[in-house]
Amino acid sequence: MSEHSTPSKQVLVVGGGYAGALAANRLRMRPDVDITLINPRPTFVDRVRLHQYVAGTGGVEVDFGTLLAEQVRLVVDRAARIDTATRTVALASGSTLDYDYLIYAVGSTGGTAAVLGADEFACSPAEFEDAHRLRTRLDELPLDSPVTVVGGGLTGIEAAAELAERGRSVTLICGTAPAPTFSTFARRSIVKWLSRHGVDVLENATVAEVEPDAVVLADGVRRPSAVTIWASGFGVPDLARASGLRTDALGRLLTDETLTSLDDDRIVAAGDAAAPSGHPLRMSSYAAGPLGAQAVDTVLSRLAGTTPAPLSVAFSGACVSLGRRRGIRQLARKDDVAVNVYIGGRAGAAIKELTCRLGVAKIRREARKPGSVVWPKGGTRPEAPAAPARGVPSS
Structure with missing residues (x-):
């Protein structure tokens, strides 16, 4: 090192998902940064395809060697x-x-369930290890064994549809209506497809207990279930809370609008575990990319001594697959509120597949050309409660 050279800055990225892997590659925009990515698995998990993995219709593991730049x-x-x-x-x-x-x-x-027996007897498709156990369990069962999916969100719908298309006997239990954030017409299309493929859709139903071979509804009805898949809600790892950093009720790191922790300006959040101004974006691979890129831009701004830009992300809608040949692309306003327009059928499936491929493609693009990923901006988020002042413990 010459007497005029500047020591490298050490940047750790904790988590190698869509946001973290993209962020690690993007950090190479500045040459004097040493980048380390910490991940509990040796491979990248393409989580948007976990429902395919459970049903045996697709893989989810991607070699990090094909995703990360050699400097990471x-x-x-x-x-x-x-x-x-x-x-x-x-x-x-x-x-x-x-x-x-x-x-x-x-x-x-995967979300934790305050339902008797759910943690003990239900399986989650939200993480690779759980999905692998679920797939192994399904492989051991005859096709006509009853399978129950609890949760009418996109994860539950995709799991139910994938298994039904493979010939499984599936019941989908929804707390309200399936895909409640979609438009009425899109929801009708989803229910029609599910019903046509033999899925018994229970709307406005509540699970009171999960047993080893059944689910018990709040009205007392006991329904046989050889496998119960819990796809209701999400959680986050407890690392921030365990480290004494302030979080929201779910455990997401509380940040300002530049994604900087309220407790320490050397920590910047990205992806599903970020709660900017106490009001996080929808958990999704779509939001993960912009949040990962924005987090890097904040770090690089601080290293350069400039003021980081505030968060700005515009949504355009969401996708759900219905087996391998059909899908729904729900259009939405920039603030992520659905409009009464959707694209269904094979076209919807094609858009969904393209969306899935883009999650990994953006990471690879940043490996080839750091700083190349851009995203739509100008979306607004509903008013959130005022976040506590930086560095002042909340009561």
Whole structure:
């Protein structure tokens, strides 16, 4: 090192999902940054395809060697605690890593259920390990064994549709209506497809208990279920809370509008685990890319001594697959509120597949040309409660 050279800045990215992997590649926009990506798995999991993996119609693992630039160091381990005083991350293996800046991109997990027996007897399709166990369990069962999917969101619909198309006997239990954020016409199309493929859709139903071979509804009806798939809601890892950082009720890191932690301006959040101004964006691979890129831009602005730009992301809608040959592309306003326009059928399936491919393609694009990913801006979010002042503990 010459006497005039500047020491490299150490940036840790915690989490190698859509937001974290993209962020690690994008950090190469500045040459004096040493980049380390911490991920608990040696491979990238294409989570938007987990329902395919469960049904045996597609794979989800992608070699990080095909996604990350060679300048990104991959550490296969789990971050156990962030120490903001020493700027270190303690790993589950017992070692520690130093950082100058940290991008918090731990992603999301399956939701926990306050329903008797759900955690013990239901399976989740939200993470790879759980999805693998679920797939193994299904492979052991005859096709006509009753399968129950709890949750009428997009994850539940996709799981139910994929299994039904494979000949499974499926019941979908929805707390309200299937795909409640979609337009009325799109919801009708989804229910029609599910019914045509033998899925028993129960709307406005509540599960009171999950048993090893059944689900019990709130009205007392007991329905046989050889496998119960819990697809209701999401959670997040507890790393921020365990590290003494302020979070929202779900555990997402509380940040300002530049995605900077309210407690430490050396920590910047991205993806599903970020709660800007206490009001997070919808958990999705669509939002993960812009949030990962914005987090990097905030870090680079701070390194350059400039003021980071505030968060700006515009939505355009959402997709849901109905098996391998049909799908729905619901259009929406920039603020993510659905309009009465959707694209269905094979065209909807094609758009859904393109959307899935883009999640991985954007990461690879940043590996080839850091800073190349752009995204629609100008969307608004509903009013959120005022976030606590930075560095002031909430009562």
